[in-house]
Every structure is written in structure tokens, then in C-alpha cells.
Amino acid sequence: MKLLKIHLRYHPPGIILEYSRKGAVRSKDIDLLDLNSNSNIKQIAEGLLATEPLLTEDVRVQLEDCLITLKTRLEHEGPAGKRYYLYKTLLTHILPLTNVCFDKLGKRVLTGSYDRTCRVWDADTGAELAALAGHQNVVYSVSFNTPLCDRVVTGSFDKTSKIWNPTTGECLATLWGHNGEVVAAEFSPKGDFVVTASMDHLAKLFDANTGTEVQTFAGHTAEVVSLQLDPNDGRRLVTGSFDTTVALWDTRQPQRVCELRGHCGEISGVRLNWDGRLVGSASLDGSARLWDARERACLATTQDHAGEVLDVCFDWAGARLATCSGDGSARVYDVTDFRELAVMRGHREEVSKVCFSPAGGCLLTASADRSARIWNASTGNCLQVLSGHEGEIFSCAFSYAGDAVVTASKDNTCRIWR
Template identity: 50%
Template sequence: MKLKRFYLRYYPPGIILEYEKRGYVRSKSIDLFDLTPETNPDELVEEIRQSEPLVTESRADQVKQLILRLQQKQGQKNHRFCFFKELKAHVLPLTNVAFDKSGSRFITGSYDRTCRVWDTASGTELHTLEGHKNVVYAIAFNNPYGDKIATGSFDKTCKLWCAETGICFHTFRGHMAEIVCLAFSPQSTLVATGSMDCTAKLWDVETGEEVAALCGHTAEVISLCFNTVGNQIVTGSFDHTVSIWDVASGRRVHTLIGHRGEISNVQFNWDCTLIVTGSMDKTCKLWEAVSGKCVTTLVEHKEEVLDVCFDLSGQLIATASADGTARVFSAATHQCLVSLVGHDGEISKICFSPQGSRVLTASSDKTARLWDVQSGSCLQVLDGHTDEIFSCVFNYEGDTIITGSKDNTCQIWY
């Protein structure tokens, strides 16, 4: 084995090793989830050298410099967000917003049957993706590449677009009801779609052909997520169950049974070991991805859990509820670390900043809020929308926020 080069991964912190083995170029990652600005870089380099043969003594200083860069990134102070611009994005309410990896562009879906591509820095519209015959509900960039966009519609189709030109590459046809969720595989070779027809489907990005139909749910599939390796996908359904599927064969590996209400969201953690699920039964559950066993049930909320997510390192879980509160839990101890109290309406969306130090929530009270993960205090109220906010996202750097509202607008915050 011969080490060729290093790549830095800021969020979650890690170093990617690219090496040659038997004539093939491969890569592996050294995850540094516990890295803090206080970590001794020399001690960490020695730890890495002991466990990773590719990191030889001659490479030690190079690795130390990479660790110092990661620590410098972590040491950057969180800034206060300022309202930059409101975009009258659509003539009907928005459904979702999503950034590309660089954060230089974002997309909005709408009930007006279009998806629009925007330049983040100026707020100017770059493309209108037209062609769907009903609501454009689910949208995504093929990050980290950012050269393709997928749109899922109530017209039962999914379309694949060129992000640079707005040209439609493929229309994926085969679902018998509305498409309500979608995702690109990490390698950007597949698109997964979930539908009200109780199935999920996998589509080939190059050919536009259906690769697999994931059949087994008895009600709508409303959430899905690839793991970071791309060999498994998890689906959540209104039938109260969650399924783990093998991507290569399309076969169901596990059915996760235990919730007593519809599933609201499902997500793998970064290292693919855990799955978190939120449900209308007011609980959140943590599952082992390999065995399909339930690890714990988080029962802090008094009403439906409407959204749930891991932070990028997979060490924290955030939940959002119709009871107007959010919670942050430890994925390791399952303890509730902080309660986020302050919204006057249900919280439909929650996400961590890439650094994991802040949580962003969107509510029917027409505001989004920024919270400190350590103290649980509200750092900032992002107001200005005139109707409920149901989508909010950070860019990859964590220094820009987009909020999408039922008032037909989205707002950019720097």
C-alpha cells in the first residue's frame, strides 16, 4: 500500500487518506469526532500513527498541520446572523429548500409546480425548472458534486436536471401516487424516491432506468435516507414501521417494529451504526443498523415528534415536536441534554449547524430560532415571515441560513 495524498474533511472533522493498493486507488477516513481546540495535536498524531500504518513518521508533521487546520476551524466564533434578503420565490407556497455543497446556490420547490435555482450571494434566480404537472414537493442536489438536481412531484414522477443549465436529463416514471421524499446516493449514481403508493424506488442517474422497487410497506413511504457508504437505505412509513434495505439487491434486511404511530423522519448516523426515527406516537427511537434492534426510546415530548436528526458527528440527536419544544439528546447515553423552549407553535423542522454547536428550528409561529446546544438558550429569533416556516437549512460552512415559508417567500440570513 502506498499513500498518495491527504484530504481534509471539516464536518464532521476527519482526514481522508487516498492510497494505492494493487494498482487501484482507494480511500479511507480517520474520523476525529472527539477533536476539540484543546486537543494536544502531537499526542493525537502519535495515536493516529499507532493505529494507521499508512501514516509513517515522515508524514507526521503533515498530519499535525491538518489537525491544526481542523482545530482552527473549530475555534472560529459563532456569529450572529443578519437578515440579507427576502425572495418572492414563487406564486404559491414553498415546499422545501436545499443548498448545494458549496452553499453558492440553493433550490426551492413549490406548489406552483416549479423548482427554482438561486444564487445565494446575490439572491438572483438562475433557472426555473418547469415540466411537472403538480406540486414539486421533494428536492435535492447531488452533493457533494452539486451538478445535478432531483425533483419529486405529486404528479407521480421524479425529474433529474442539470444544475448548470436547467435542462431535464430524465423523467422517472413508475410510481402510482405522489412522490413525497427523495435522496441521491453518496456516489450520485442512484436516486431514491418514496411515494404515497407505499413503495420506494431506486433509479439509475445515467440511464434513467428503474433499478429496484422496494416493496413491503403497507402505507405511504414519507422519509428515506442512504447511509454514508451508500450500500443501505432506510425508509419510514405511515404504517408505523421502518425498513432497512440492501441497495445492491433491493432486498429488505430488517423491519424495525415498535412505534405506535406514523413515522415522521428517519436518518442514519455518520458511521452507519445507528438509525434514529421520529413518530406521531410522541417518541423517538434509536436502532442498531446491523441488527435492527431498538437501543432506546426517547419519551420526553408530550405531542407528536415531527422531525428528528443527528449532528454530523453522530454524537447528538435533536427532536422537534408539535408540543412547541425541541430536545437535544446524547446518542451514547440517551440522556436529554437540553430542552429548547420558546416557540409559540409546533416545530416542524430541526437541524444542527455543521459544527454541531447550534440547532436551528422552524415553527408554525412564523419564526425560526437559533439555539445553543450546550446551554439550550435561544441565541436568536429569525422573524419576518408572515406565515408558518416549514423549511430551514444551514450551508456547509454554517454561516448562511435559508428559511422557507407558506407565505410564498424564502429568506436568506448571513
């Protein structure tokens, strides 16, 4: 084996070793999830040189330079390091939006709408790049195949998903098989598969190249409303259902690996942490739970919210879990002991979406009070109110680099903040 290059991965912090073996170029990811502003770079480098055969004394200086760059990036992305200003208002659709997301470079924005289309926008100019038209009902879920971002998948209330070319607007495949509305659809990490969730109580796996159904995941007894593939190899799938259960699946077989029971109300959201070891679940019973995906056990339950818990997310390192609720607040917990770290209060109505900034220093929330807010994830202090929408904000996202925010509203517009 011969090391060719060391690439940086900013979120979560890590390096990617590109090397040759028997004439083929391969890559290996090394996570640096504990890297922070107080980290000792020389000690980390010493540890990597001692444990990773691809890293030799010849590349010590290059390795330390890479680690310094990662550390500096984390320091600059702290909660006080960035203030966002309205950059563009996209008059996107003739009917309210459903979901929104950036591509990896933050150059394009996807919007889904009740007008049955998904649209691709230039985040710099605000120009419409493509209209993905063909669904016969609401386009509810939109997503790129990160990191390439040369394909888009949409999920619709017309009971289908579609794969598109975002440059030409061409529909490359229609994914048939569900008998109910498709409410979630996403690519696997390598982009070779698409997984979908539907109101027909099922989740399905499709070949992203041919559009053929590969697997049906049956077992839930009510609508499947949330899912996620593990971010590394895509072999593990978590689903959440209105039947009050969370299920874990191996995508190579149709039978579920296990069923996680404990909630007494409908599941509103499920998420896996970076390495797929932990599952977070949000429920309309007013609680959030943390589960061990390997031991298949509930590690902790919080009932701190005074209303339904509507969304849940991990930070990139998987060290903290955030929740948001119909009570107008968001909360952050340490996953080690599920100690409450911060409470975000200030929204006047329900908070339906929550997400960490890429570096983890900030929390972004979207609310029915027509505002989005950015908070210090450690103290709970509100750093900024993103106001101006004339309708409920129900979808929001940071760009991968953390230098932009997008918000989507029932006022038929999305806004880009930089």
C-alpha cells in the first residue's frame, strides 16, 4: 500500500487517506470526532502515526498541517463567529413549500412544493436552474445524492419517488411500488440506492441506477413517517412510525433486526448518529428517547418538553442530541448521561425543525411563528432571529460549510441567509 494524498473532511472532523493497492486507488476515512479548539495537535498526530500503517514519519509535517487546518476551521465556526444576513428571497412556487436543502457546495438549493414540482435554484444569483415536473401530487421530500450532488430524489403524495438530473431536469427513473403517499426519500451514502418511507406502512429500497425495487421493509402497523440510512455504509436503516415504534433494519434482508418499543404516541422523527451506534427518536407523546442500536435498548428518556416533540437531531460528532417541541422550545442533551445542556426559549409558537451547525456550535430552529432562530448550542442564548417570512417556517438547513442558511415557508418562498 502506498499513500497518495491526505484529504480533509470538515464535518464531522476527519481525514481521508487516498492510497494505491495492487494498482487500484482506494480511500480510508479516519474520524477525529473529539477534535476541538483545545486539542493538542502533536499528540493527535503522534497517536495516528503509531496506529495507522499508511501514515509514516515522512508525512508527519503534512499530517500536522492538516490537523491544524481542521482545528482552525472549528475555531472560526464557533457560535460567535458568524452572523447571517438576508441574501436572496426566492419566489419559488405558486403554492406553499414542503422541504428545502442545499447541495454539498452550497451553490444550489432544492425546493419541494404543493404545486407538484421540485425546483433547482442557483444560491448565488437566485436564478431557477431546473423545474423537475412530473409528479401528480405534492412533492414532499427532496434530496441530493451527497457528495456528488449530480442526482436528485423526490418523494410525492402521488405514491411514487423519482430520480432526476438536476442540470437538465430529466426524470431518470420513477420508483413504483408504494400504495400510499411517500413522505421521505433519500440516497444511500454512495448514491447507489434510494430508500423511501410511505403512509402505506412500508419502507422500500430501490436501485438508484435502474429504478427497480430491491427490498420491501414490512412490519410497521401504521404510517412510516421518518427514516435514515446510516451515514457510513448505508447498510443499516432506522424507521419511525405512527404505530409508536422505531425499527432497525439490515438493508440486505427484508426482516427487521429489532423493534424499539417504549413510546406511547406516534413517532415524529428518528435519527442515527454518525457511526450508527445511537438512535434518537421524537414522539407526539411529549418525550424523546436515546437508544443503543447495537444493544437494542433504551438508554434514556426525556419528558422535559410540555408539548409534542416534533423533531430530533444529533450533532456531527454524535455527542449531543437536540429536540424541539410544540411548546415553542428546543433543548440540547449530552448523549453520555443525557444531561440537559441548554434550553432554547423565545419562539412564540411550535418549533417543528431543529438542526446543528456543521461545527456544532450553533443550533437552528424553524417555527410556526414565522421566524427561524440561531442559538448558542452550549448556553441556549439566542444569537440571531431570522425574520421576514409571512408564513410558518417548517424547513431549514445549514450549508455543508456552515456559511449559509436556507429557510422555507408556507408563504411560497425560501430565503437564503449569508
